[in-house]
Amino acid sequence: MKFNETFEIIFFARAGQGAKAAAEIIAQAAVSEGKFVQAFPFFGPERSGAPTKSFVRVSEIPISTHEPIADPDAVVVLDDTLLGSVDVAENLDMNESLIINTSKSHDEIKKSVPKFRGKAYLIDGNKISSAIIGQPRPNSVILGKIANVTGVVKLESIFSEFRKLFAPKIGEEETEKNIEAIQKGYDAI
Amino acid sequence: MRNGSRERINFIIYIKIYTSVMNNNKTKNKALTGGAAMAEAFRQINPDVMPVYPITPQTPIIETFAKFQAERIVETEIIPVESEHSAMSACVGSSAAGARTVTATSSQGLALMNEVLYIASGLRLPILMAVSARALSAPINIHGEHGDVMGARDTGWIQIFSENVQEAYDNVIIGLKLAEKTMLPIMVIMDGFITSHSVENLEILTDEKVKSFAGEYKPEKFLLNLEDPVTFGPVGLPNSYFEFKIDQGKAMERVFDMYKKITGDFHTISLRNYDLLEKYKSDDAEQIIVIAGSAAGTAKEVVDKLRNEGKKVGLVKIKLFRPFPHKEIAEALKNSKSVAVLDRAMSFGTTPPLYSEIVNSLHGTYYELLITSYVYGLGGRDIFQKNIEKVFNDMINGRYIEEEKYLNSK
Known part of the structure; x- marks a missing residue:
């Protein structure tokens, strides 16, 4: 993990899957750890189901650039149906992380991302969240996975930011279910 | 006393002052979007x-x-109106009545306000307007650009650009005071989406600090003052209109000194330094880029990178655009060999707006430097560090090709 410079993540998702919220939670969690951040969506047409892109930068020093992320350190894909149409692994090197929410096997995914030579981290966020939350909400599960794979923020920081942001909106009980889902995402192999 | 120990004592005193300011302020470290940060300043x-x-x-x-x-x-009275023309008209009425008045707009909204913008400045009403700068139709485009604010550059409003979320927040607080002290309306500008919708770290001042900095708004003349009845907006015939406009021009000239005073006061509560313009490693630079808004941050990283490679490059960032600090700009550029001005807007039928201003600044100075014009980011087109790096390298190599002036265009 390269922390002498900025750590950059791109989220690929479909509008409505909560990628922007996930990106913001990573950012706020990093802020709570005293780091510098930037989180911004790719400003495309925002229709439910349309492909979206969100960016996060985390750094130990102030970030002044405002260019979109072109060479990420990690890529997170919330919807595996995007794999055929978008080159998610563009500029992603062998030692960098590709995290995909999918129920497919490694072999199947490999065929969809032929150019990527590194390790893909697969997690079935829909299944895990359906079991815990009762709805396919992969974004909370994926947060745990991101914390585990990249170490960009601590799991505890994600928990506390998630609680701060969502407890007033969805209530204590639903929030704790999501926290459990994040933990499951972190623990999943 | 030996020099070394004096320096050390100075250092300790500085640390003490610094910590006492920090303790008094209890500045909060947060991450917000530019839009939320401006709303936070409005709340305070x-x-x-x-x-x-x-x-x-x-x-x-x-x-x-x-x-x-x-x-x-907040105790603010929000007036939801049916158009931006009405929004600015209501601002004029409210400000003339003696109320501290703010609003916000973008793009077509700013264009629709245009006629009333002149009335606000002509009546010398210190309205504060947050502008999330965006491209103008046609074709329809909602993304970041400076076309809208450049279209309003001759309306008699103070215009101040923000590079990032922190500056967007700070400029609202500085701008309010600047407007009220000079009796001129002000546009506090941030880049649409790039700054308005990006979450970034910022330090928020305490409510008490902001409240005491802003003070109470006590206009000298206002409509609802029954003790001293006045008229706003009478007819100005050929025997008086001219002088009104000359006075307005003079008022604009006074903005520079007031801005320096206010940003000085702001420094004592925030420890953040703002000048008429920002010079970034430009003092000994041979090649300088002049730029406004969020892309200045992108350009700073390019400057750092090229400096590491031993190239003497620098950046001059525009803050105040109206009034335009010509003297300071010329001074900042005088030691350079070449200057590239990057505009996020066009002015059809002539050179781009910022470039024209810079040429104007250098007019009559006899500095021997080459000045070139580039346009970038129209309608939200991305601008990458590599695009800016190429401009610097082209300057170093004495290369300028007219066809390549539109950065990252197809």
Whole structure:
């Protein structure tokens, strides 16, 4: 993990899957750890189901650039149906992380991302969240996975930011279910 | 006393002052979008009136602020109107009545206000307007650009650009005071989406600090003052109109000194330094880029990178655009060999707006430097560090090709 410079993540998702919220939670969690951040969506047409892109930068020093992320350190894909149409692994090197929410096997995914030579981290966020939350909400599960794979923020920081942001909106009980889902995402192999 | 120990003592005193300021301020480290940060500044200012009409990408500002008002956190009277023309008209009425008045807009909204913008400045009303700068139709485009604010550059409003979320927040607080001290309306500009919708770290001052900095608004003349009845906006015939306009021009000239004083005061509460323009490693630079808004941050990283490679490059960032600090700009550029001006707008039929100003600044100085013009980011087109790096390298190599002046265009 390269922390002498900025750590950059791109989220690929479909509008409505909560990628922007996930990106913001990573950012706020990093802020709570005293780091510098930037989180911004790719400003495309925002229709439910349309492909979206969100960016996060985390750094130990102030970030002044405002260019979109072109060479990420990690890529997170919330919807595996995007794999055929978008080159998610563009500029992603062998030692960098590709995290995909999918129920497919490694072999199947490999065929969809032929150019990527590194390790893909697969997690079935829909299944895990359906079991815990009762709805396919992969974004909370994926947060745990991101914390585990990249170490960009601590799991505890994600928990506390998630609680701060969502407890007033969805209530204590639903929030704790999501926290459990994040933990499951972190623990999943 | 030996020099070394004196320095050390100075250092200790500085640390003491620094920590005492920090303790007094209890500045909060947070991460917010530019829109939310401006709304936060508005909350702390707690203006009397805010006439509003929503438009992307400004809406998050008034949306967030309306929530504060609904929760009774602020006492502001929000006037939802049916168009931006009405929003600015309501601002004029409210400000003339003696109320501290703010609003926000973008793009077509700013264009629709245009006629009333001149009235606001002509009546010398210190209205503060947050602008989330965006491209103008046609073709329809909601993304970041400076075309809208450049279209309003001759309306008699002070215009100040913000590079990032921190500056967007700070400029609202500085701008309010600047407007009220000079009796001129002000546009506090941030880049649509790039700044307005990006979450970034910022330090927020305490409510008490902002409230005491802003002070109470006490206009000298206002309509609802029954003790001293006055007229606003009478006819100005050929025997007086001319002098009104000359006075307005003089008022604009006074902005420079007032801005320096206010930013000086702001420094004591925030420890953040603002000058008429920002010079970034430009003092000994041979090649300088002049730029305004969020892309200045991108360019700073390029400057750092090229400096590491031993190239003497620098950046001059525009803050005040109206009034334009010609003297200071010329001074900042005088030691360079070449200057490239990067505009995020066009001026059809002539050179781009910022470039024209810079040429104007250098006119009559006899500095031997080459000045070139580039346009970038229209309608939200991305600008990458590599695009800016190429401009620097072309300057170093004495290369300028007219066809390549539109950065990252197809």
